[in-house]
Amino acid sequence: MAVSLREYRARIKSTESMKKITRAMELIAASRIIKAQQRAQQAAPYARELTRAVSAVATFSNVDHPLTKEEENPKRAAVLVITSDRGLAGAYSSSVLKETERLAERLRDEGKEIDYFLAGRKAEAYFKFRSRPFIDSWTGFSDQPTYDKAAEIGRALIEAFLKQQGEEGDVDEVHIVYTRFRSMLVQEPTAVRLLPLEVVEAPEGEAAPAAEDLLPLYEFEPSAAEVLDGLLPQYVQSRIFYSLLQAAASELAARQKAMKAATDNADELIKKLTRIANQARQAGITQEISEIVGGVNALADAQAAAND
Amino acid sequence: MATAAGSEALHVELVAADRTVWSGDAAMVIARTTEGDVGVLRDHAPVLSLLSEAVVEVQVEGTDDVVVAAVDGGFLSVANNRVSILSEHIELGEEIHVEKVKAELEEARGLIGANNEAERRVRRAEARLRAAEKVQSGSLSTGH
Numbered sequence A: 001m002a003v004s005l006r007e008y009r010a011r012i013k014s015t016e017s018m019k020k021i022t023r024a025m026e027l028i029a030a031s032r033i034i035k036a037q038q039r040a041q042q043a044a045p046y047a048r049e050l051t052r053a054v055s056a057v058a059t060f061s062n063v064d065h066p067l068t069k070e071e072e073n074p075k076r077a078a079v080l081v082i083t084s085d086r087g088l089a090g091a092y093s094s095s096v097l098k099e100t101e102r103l104a105e106r107l108r109d110e111g112k113e114i115d116y117f118l119a120g121r122k123a124e125a126y127f128k129f130r131s132r133p134f135i136d137s138w139t140g141f142s143d144q145p146t147y148d149k150a151a152e153i154g155r156a157l158i159e160a161f162l163k164q165q166g167e168e169g170d171v172d173e174v175h176i177v178y179t180r181f182r183s184m185l186v187q188e189p190t191a192v193r194l195l196p197l198e199v200v201e202a203p204e205g206e207a208a209p210a211a212e213d214l215l216p217l218y219e220f221e222p223s224a225a226e227v228l229d230g231l232l233p234q235y236v237q238s239r240i241f242y243s244l245l246q247a248a249a250s251e252l253a254a255r256q257k258a259m260k261a262a263t264d265n266a267d268e269l270i271k272k273l274t275r276i277a278n279q280a281r282q283a284g285i286t287q288e289i290s291e292i293v294g295g296v297n298a299l300a301d302a303q304a305a306a307n308d
Numbered sequence B: 001m002a003t004a005a006g007s008e009a010l011h012v013e014l015v016a017a018d019r020t021v022w023s024g025d026a027a028m029v030i031a032r033t034t035e036g037d038v039g040v041l042r043d044h045a046p047v048l049s050l051l052s053e054a055v056v057e058v059q060v061e062g063t064d065d066v067v068v069a070a071v072d073g074g075f076l077s078v079a080n081n082r083v084s085i086l087s088e089h090i091e092l093g094e095e096i097h098v099e100k101v102k103a104e105l106e107e108a109r110g111l112i113g114a115n116n117e118a119e120r121r122v123r124r125a126e127a128r129l130r131a132a133e134k135v136q137s138g139s140l141s142t143g144h
Helices: A005-060 A092-109 A121-129 A147-162 A224-307 B002-006 B098-111 B116-143
Strands: A076-082 A113-119 A136-138 A173-181 A187-195 A219-221 B010-016 B019-033 B036-040 B047-050 B054-060 B066-071 B075-079 B082-087 B090-092
Touching: A005 A224, A005 B010, A005 B019, A005 B047, A005 B075, A005 B082, A076 A092, A076 A147, A076 A224, A092 A113, A092 A121, A092 A173, A092 A187, A092 A224, A113 A121, A113 A147, A136 A147, A147 A173, A147 A187, A147 A224, A173 A224, A187 A224, A219 A224, A224 B047, A224 B075, B010 B054, B010 B066, B010 B090, B019 B066, B019 B082, B019 B090, B036 B075, B054 B116, B066 B116, B090 B116, B098 B116
Parallel strands: A076 A113, A076 A173, A113 A136, A219 B047, B010 B082
Antiparallel strands: A173 A187, B010 B019, B019 B036, B019 B054, B047 B075, B054 B066, B066 B090, B075 B082
């Protein structure tokens, strides 16, 4: 018997308090996730209207815009990695980073160099620990992103994209790696190309516009080109905002799942430790009894020998 | 034709990046585009135009109420009696704290010349101030 009963009891106690913590975190994540989903829903009308407007302009004019122009010989790609600020969310951040590595490999195979832009402390820590260079990072908002943050990230990415090839800090493509929120149980890390823009489909989860909504003959003021000029950057930012919101919902769902597993594990552990502790207690009692009985026998034997 | 389509009210939505600020039926919408003020009535031709940082007024259908909001650029789209006003930030006149905006305006004015952002901030603050003042004067005039 290596460990005494007292030590088992201490371990049970600490596991119990840990269980309380993980249980609390699970409940917090569960309540926040509803808010995160609501935020995503509230942002949907803006994304929908923007998409409609962009498709309207794109349909009625053949305007070439710098943001939609494919570089003939792309050399550099920017990758925006969206992870969480805090851990304890299971494999959430590491699966995003794994997806990033896959994308990076693919891009490198295509002969492109990669500039990293990071969102979330976990990505930053990952890159810093490996002393890998990155261009810029934004942290501190992963579970409740605001539009202003998305706009800030968007501006940085657009600026890098609009630079001429050969210029310092120029990129020819922009990719985003984020976690798509499919359901409470399924969140998948996804890599999408953001720039150059291809305006083809509404963001995921929205129905296609009904037939009567399609293509009224718009007039553009001041001109189609200028309207597009105003729209596209906002469209890019709204796409980034959408990714951030999805990532936030996914993070919370992942945390809830991870904390549920941790609570269950703690339960198991407590059960196991209680059994072992009981066994130890029993063993202790048995030993004491046999010691007493042995002692009594020895005494009786000694007395009998003396009487003889 | 006007009678056929006229039965349909003008549906207006003020949509900010993170929420729908206001939506409902309106008699008229007045907004300021980069080309100048524009008023939108029922059966307006489809139009898509850029807004400047200014005040948007919506006269609510069937009442004398006017919804006043400050927009931060963005754009206006009109089609099939639906008006959408999209902007990164939209604030209703009654949500705006006059004192805060005044402080913001002072600060931004002090920064003018330092960077390009300052001028934009001044315009934004001015628009918000105007929206707030319009709401206040509006509530006074309907008060008696």
